[in-house]
Amino acid sequence: MNVIENLFTGLGAMIYDFLIWLTLPDWLAAVILLFLKWLLIILVVIVDVIILIWLERKISGYIQQRLGPNRLGPGGCFQTIADTLKLMGKEDIIPRTADKVLFVIAPAMFIIVAVMLYAVVPMGKDMMIVDFDLSMLFFISVASLGTLALFMGGWGSDNKWSLMGAMRAVAQMISYEVPLAFSLLGVVMITGSLQFSEIVAAQENIWFVFLQPIAFVTYFIAATAELNRGPFDMPEAEQELTAGPYTEYTGMRWALFFLAEYTNLVAVCLMCSAVFFGGWHGPAFLPSWAWMFIKAYFFILVFFWIKWTLPRIRMDKLMEFSWKFLVPVSLGNVLLTGVGLMLFR
Amino acid sequence: MITSEKYVLNMGPQHPSTHGGMHLETIMDGEFIDDVIVHLGYDHRSVEKIAESRTYIQFIPYASRLDYLSSNLPTMAYCQAVEKLMQIEVPERAEYIRVIMGELNRIASHLLFVGSLCQDVGATTGLAYCMREREKILNLIEMTGGQRMLSSYMRIGGVSDDLPPEFFPAVKAFLDGVPNMLKEFNGLISGNEILQGRLKDVGVISKEEAIAWSLSGPNLRAAGVPYDIRKEEPYGIYDRFDFEIPTADYCDCWNRYLMRIEEMEQSARIVRQALEGLPEGEFRTKIPRILKPEKGAEVYYRIEGAKGELGFYILSDGTEKPKRLHVRAPSFINLMVLPIISKGERFQDLICNIATLDPVLGECDR
Numbered sequence: 001m002n003v004i005e006n007l008f009t010g011l012g013a014m015i016y017d018f019l020i021w022l023t024l025p026d027w028l029a030a031v032i033l034l035f036l037k038w039l040l041i042i043l044v045v046i047v048d049v050i051i052l053i054w055l056e057r058k059i060s061g062y063i064q065q066r067l068g069p070n071r072l073g074p075g076g077c078f079q080t081i082a083d084t085l086k087l088m089g090k091e092d093i094i095p096r097t098a099d100k101v102l103f104v105i106a107p108a109m110f111i112i113v114a115v116m117l118y119a120v121v122p123m124g125k126d127m128m129i130v131d132f133d134l135s136m137l138f139f140i141s142v143a144s145l146g147t148l149a150l151f152m153g154g155w156g157s158d159n160k161w162s163l164m165g166a167m168r169a170v171a172q173m174i175s176y177e178v179p180l181a182f183s184l185l186g187v188v189m190i191t192g193s194l195q196f197s198e199i200v201a202a203q204e205n206i207w208f209v210f211l212q213p214i215a216f217v218t219y220f221i222a223a224t225a226e227l228n229r230g231p232f233d234m235p236e237a238e239q240e241l242t243a244g245p246y247t248e249y250t251g252m253r254w255a256l257f258f259l260a261e262y263t264n265l266v267a268v269c270l271m272c273s274a275v276f277f278g279g280w281h282g283p284a285f286l287p288s289w290a291w292m293f294i295k296a297y298f299f300i301l302v303f304f305w306i307k308w309t310l311p312r313i314r315m316d317k318l319m320e321f322s323w324k325f326l327v328p329v330s331l332g333n334v335l336l337t338g339v340g341l342m343l344f345r
Numbered sequence: 346m347i348t349s350e351k352y353v354l355n356m357g358p359q360h361p362s363t364h365g366g367m368h369l370e371t372i373m374d375g376e377f378i379d380d381v382i383v384h385l386g387y388d389h390r391s392v393e394k395i396a397e398s399r400t401y402i403q404f405i406p407y408a409s410r411l412d413y414l415s416s417n418l419p420t421m422a423y424c425q426a427v428e429k430l431m432q433i434e435v436p437e438r439a440e441y442i443r444v445i446m447g448e449l450n451r452i453a454s455h456l457l458f459v460g461s462l463c464q465d466v467g468a469t470t471g472l473a474y475c476m477r478e479r480e481k482i483l484n485l486i487e488m489t490g491g492q493r494m495l496s497s498y499m500r501i502g503g504v505s506d507d508l509p510p511e512f513f514p515a516v517k518a519f520l521d522g523v524p525n526m527l528k529e530f531n532g533l534i535s536g537n538e539i540l541q542g543r544l545k546d547v548g549v550i551s552k553e554e555a556i557a558w559s560l561s562g563p564n565l566r567a568a569g570v571p572y573d574i575r576k577e578e579p580y581g582i583y584d585r586f587d588f589e590i591p592t593a594d595y596c597d598c599w600n601r602y603l604m605r606i607e608e609m610e611q612s613a614r615i616v617r618q619a620l621e622g623l624p625e626g627e628f629r630t631k632i633p634r635i636l637k638p639e640k641g642a643e644v645y646y647r648i649e650g651a652k653g654e655l656g657f658y659i660l661s662d663g664t665e666k667p668k669r670l671h672v673r674a675p676s677f678i679n680l681m682v683l684p685i686i687s688k689g690e691r692f693q694d695l696i697c698n699i700a701t702l703d704p705v706l707g708e709c710d711r
Contacts, residue, residue: 060469060470063470064469064470064472064473064474065473065474065477160352160354164354164376230467231467231539233467240362240692240693240696242360242361308469308470309468309533310467310468310537310539311463311466311467311468311471311537311539311540311543312466312467312468312539312543312693313539313542313543314542314543314691314693314694315376315691315693316691
């Protein structure tokens, strides 16, 4: 049991010891180890996305009473790989009037920002790349950088649909950033720390979802909007804006946007389970990282379920919902938490 | 001082929500629509001109390509127009079969309306559910005419063949499922607050304007005018059936949607009555091989199509081919109010407006 629990941390320690044994200096060993960790993260992200795309197709198929992909491999599980190969073979088109620099940087930036989130997101007990005392602040601020990438893509494409999608993305993400941050504030007030490891450790006896139910609901709604997922998939809005900021993108550039969206999805769900659902705490028959991912996948499934059931909301109602409902409610939750802390502590 | 410029956003002819080849030149003020200019003609096959070089019987398949989502209704209208022109009597059984197939096709068309509306507002699951139900009707149509969508089952003087024996249990199974289906739609689609938020108070047209722009079909009835040719001027044997004309008093997208849902129920009611009253007998009268109406004979015949008042005008010059054939296409006339109802609304509302006006481009362009 201990071996599985410490599989990744033990492996890291072993590699570190090995590098020291090679008489490398300490700092170099640490840098190499960090590099290897990033490689692992990127690998996990890519495998995750391949699974998730297949899963989403399968689940949307079952929701819509059809089979979903079922030709390639058992249950169609190689469909995503085939699609990736197809996307790689596609012609890479850059529109003549596009702002080439922005157009090329945007997808790369989107994916880099998405992967950066994993620097602080816990994947299991002691399984964080960096565990520093402002990790939650880091998460929130980096998550909002993705908006910039979308806007760059939309502006750089020199296409009206792209620009409209990009403007919507900016408006929506900035408005939902506020309730997202406020909803996490309640948890921070209880633990008194912005560090993920401490927040999870504080949930040993009771999950924060029971102490902060309102915060959880506002977080979940705001996260849906942050992720551009239905019913808040305004920026993409396939039926209206053709594909929003992605309209002019083809092949792998387009795939990078897609990859980043799913990467964000996993990060937000990991975060959700870490902050509200006890993180790696769970019955001991499974290792901590397994619990982390089981909880995260549960939320991913809920996101899928919501997306494939609800229609898209209208832009103005979306903004109203954020500023007139979510922001006051999450602020009220902060007040309520403060009063509660005064009374019970 | 911040100033803004109006800009032109070309929606279509390749766009997911134009329901076919249609080009909307939208003049936008930010996210708001200032004007919409509808450009049609991408689906133009000169059906009316083709009619002048085909005999009366040969034109039937072309008629089914008009409103291809409810092909039995335009073919029925055309056949009945020629029958009126030639004074051909249609056997009782054929009349009943025509009503059954026509109403089933009306349900199929409305199902696709609901489905494509769901698709346009982003609820793809609604589309899948509607398609599942429509599939049952397409199977029924396949049993009768052999074709699933572009059926030429209607013939001058009757229908092409008798209803096959396996049709009756299948249609009964479908009709038994209709209340359940509508209940499911009301739960999944109508009961959804986001959908209501998207459709209510969007694309409003007043009763007077609706009449002035000669809207017809469910779009007009949503404005509170109980005008349905099946009641107003009963053609065929529609005066024998007991059914209601659903109306609403406020023509916004929401009521236009509700009209379709309620009409499906009424159509199912008509089919049930027609199946009960289905008499034995011939399914087609003998007609001459070559139809030659007398010179100068003309007819305008209209029925209540799935989209509205569907009319055929035929002028004969005494030969076996019509001199002129004109189609009064409800989709085309309904679509003309799009700029009026969309003005000042958001771009997202334009999508709902197109979907709820329910144009079929095959019929618009002809």
